[in-house]
Amino acid sequence: MVQNVTLAVRLKITDNEAFSALEALHAKMRLEREVAGLVRETLWDLEVVAATPDEARRIVEEAIARTNVFLNPNKHYHAFAPAAGADLDPDEVAVIVTDREGAESPRALAAVARAGVPGITAARMSTRWRIRLTHPPEQGRPEALELIQRIGVTTGRDAGLLANPHSQSVVAVFPWGGQKPLVV
Amino acid sequence: MTPRTPRVAVIRFPGLNCENETRRAVLAQGVDADVFMWNGPTDELARYDAYVIPGGFSYQDRVRAGAIAAKDRVMDCIIEQAAAGKPVLGICNGAQILIESGLVPGLGDGLVEMGLARNIMPDRDGYYSRWAYLRVESAETAATGGLAVGDVVPVPIAHAEGRFVTTDPGLVQRLRGNGQIAFTYATPDGTFSNDFPWNPNGSTAGIAGISNPAGNVVAMMPHPERCSWLYQVPETLAGEWGRRRRDARGDRTMLIAPGPGALVLRSICERLFAPEGG
Numbered sequence: 380m381v382q383n384v385t386l387a388v389r390l391k392i393t394d395n396e397a398f399s400a401l402e403a404l405h406a407k408m409r410l411e412r413e414v415a416g417l418v419r420e421t422l423w424d425l426e427v428v429a430a431t432p433d434e435a436r437r438i439v440e441e442a443i444a445r446t447n448v449f450l451n452p453n454k455h456y457h458a459f460a461p462a463a464g465a466d467l468d469p470d471e472v473a474v475i476v477t478d479r480e481g482a483e484s485p486r487a488l489a490a491v492a493r494a495g496v497p498g499i500t501a502a503r504m505s506t507r508w509r510i511r512l513t514h515p516p517e518q519g520r521p522e523a524l525e526l527i528q529r530i531g532v533t534t535g536r537d538a539g540l541l542a543n544p545h546s547q548s549v550v551a552v553f554p555w556g557g558q559k560p561l562v563v
Numbered sequence: 564m565t566p567r568t569p570r571v572a573v574i575r576f577p578g579l580n581c582e583n584e585t586r587r588a589v590l591a592q593g594v595d596a597d598v599f600m601w602n603g604p605t606d607e608l609a610r611y612d613a614y615v616i617p618g619g620f621s622y623q624d625r626v627r628a629g630a631i632a633a634k635d636r637v638m639d640c641i642i643e644q645a646a647a648g649k650p651v652l653g654i655c656n657g658a659q660i661l662i663e664s665g666l667v668p669g670l671g672d673g674l675v676e677m678g679l680a681r682n683i684m685p686d687r688d689g690y691y692s693r694w695a696y697l698r699v700e701s702a703e704t705a706a707t708g709g710l711a712v713g714d715v716v717p718v719p720i721a722h723a724e725g726r727f728v729t730t731d732p733g734l735v736q737r738l739r740g741n742g743q744i745a746f747t748y749a750t751p752d753g754t755f756s757n758d759f760p761w762n763p764n765g766s767t768a769g770i771a772g773i774s775n776p777a778g779n780v781v782a783m784m785p786h787p788e789r790c791s792w793l794y795q796v797p798e799t800l801a802g803e804w805g806r807r808r809r810d811a812r813g814d815r816t817m818l819i820a821p822g823p824g825a826l827v828l829r830s831i832c833e834r835l836f837a838p839e840g841g
Contacts, residue, residue, distance in 0.1 A: 479680070
């Protein structure tokens with residue numbers, strides 16, 4: 380039975396990439412009043428042949444311990460990501476950015492196979508940007524979605540940063556569990 | 564009065580690493596060239612006659628190659644000067660910056676209409692470096708004005724994100740119709756090829772370089788500054804340029820003759836000497 384496991388990986392040290400992205404949002408896109416913080420995570424969507432979700436997570440932990448392909452334990456935290464949005468704070472939204480082509484990682488699968496860890500059959504990488512907003516998003520109101528669109532989807536020099544929609548797909552995730560694909 | 568020598572600004576964003584060799588290759592075309600810091604005074608930048616954004620890793624490719632540099636203040640000035648008709652060339656990361664800034668293809672008035680996506684290659688991924696053979700598809704752009712359609716220009720590529728893509732299904736056709744596709748990837752004899760390794764990154768329609776509708780702004784992934792002298796061409800290279808390099812073995816005069824990349828940079832610079840100006 381194939382189990383889907385999502386692994387979230389985050390730097391323990393200062394994330395210069397997130398810092399630069401936040402700086403760009405504040406200084407270049409003038410969103411300092413709207414955006415209070417930004418955290419970047421790498422999401423690994425893994426397909427694991429296992430009898431139960433717990434067994435699948437054990438296999439992934441073994442792969443983490445025996446390879447350095449998913450993370451480096453000296454500088455990364457990792458967690459199994461819960462259902463979309465369940466780990467977001469009330470004032471956070473997230474944008475998940477995935478390359479339309481090339482998100483699969485044959486290199487990761489090869490490394491896992493070389494390490495002798497059986498059962499991981501697919502590995503796909505995305506970036507999750509957790510965006511802390513100055514004003515918590517409200518369910519049912521369009522402002523949060525409009526703001527995420529403005530932050531997430533690059534349609535012009537002054538509009539969008541985190542994804543180029545010509546090469547990447549973008550999904551907005553809300554703290555109440557809602558998800559919405561963003562499009563141009 | 565002696566005419567002023569045209570001046571070219573080679574923009575240095577933090578993280579770029581090709582500015583000095585690019586400046587040197589531009590200087591060899593008989594113009595003046597300066598490396599201009601991205602945070603320098605834009606009124607001074609505006610006085611240059613042409614602009615080259617070289618390769619490297621602006622802002623360490625954070626978020627996405629070219630994404631942050633495209634939003635820098637210095638790009639306001641370059642966009643303004645491009646609108647005035649001055650030539651702008653983006654090489655590799657410079658091309659990524661031009662795409663992310665919406666300067667090219669430039670059909671949608673500031674819209675970002677394309678992406679330069681991760682290379683797609685059989686049995687490998689990531690950064691890829693090799694010689695590519697460029698076929699000139701339009702002689703109407705600033706980078707190809709001194710060349711003819713069908714000419715073959717071998718130029719090295721070195722990138723991880725060089726695949727021109729778009730979600731607009733009609734865009735490539737419009738670019739072709741407008742003569743905005745400057746270069747495509749080809750075989751050594753100049754036959755268009757979308758197959759790896761001739762198309763080294765899976766680029767849509769084999770595109771290696773495009774221009775804006777006016778032709779004065781060109782974004783190209785290959786590095787002409789890395790083959791601006793014949794000695795930079797390997798003797799093993801297939802085709803006419805490899806033969807020239809082999810013939811030049813041991814002959815210093817021939818070795819310092821212009822290489823294939825000089826043809827691209829010369830095209831840009833010759834515009835600056837044209838009677839009507841840039």
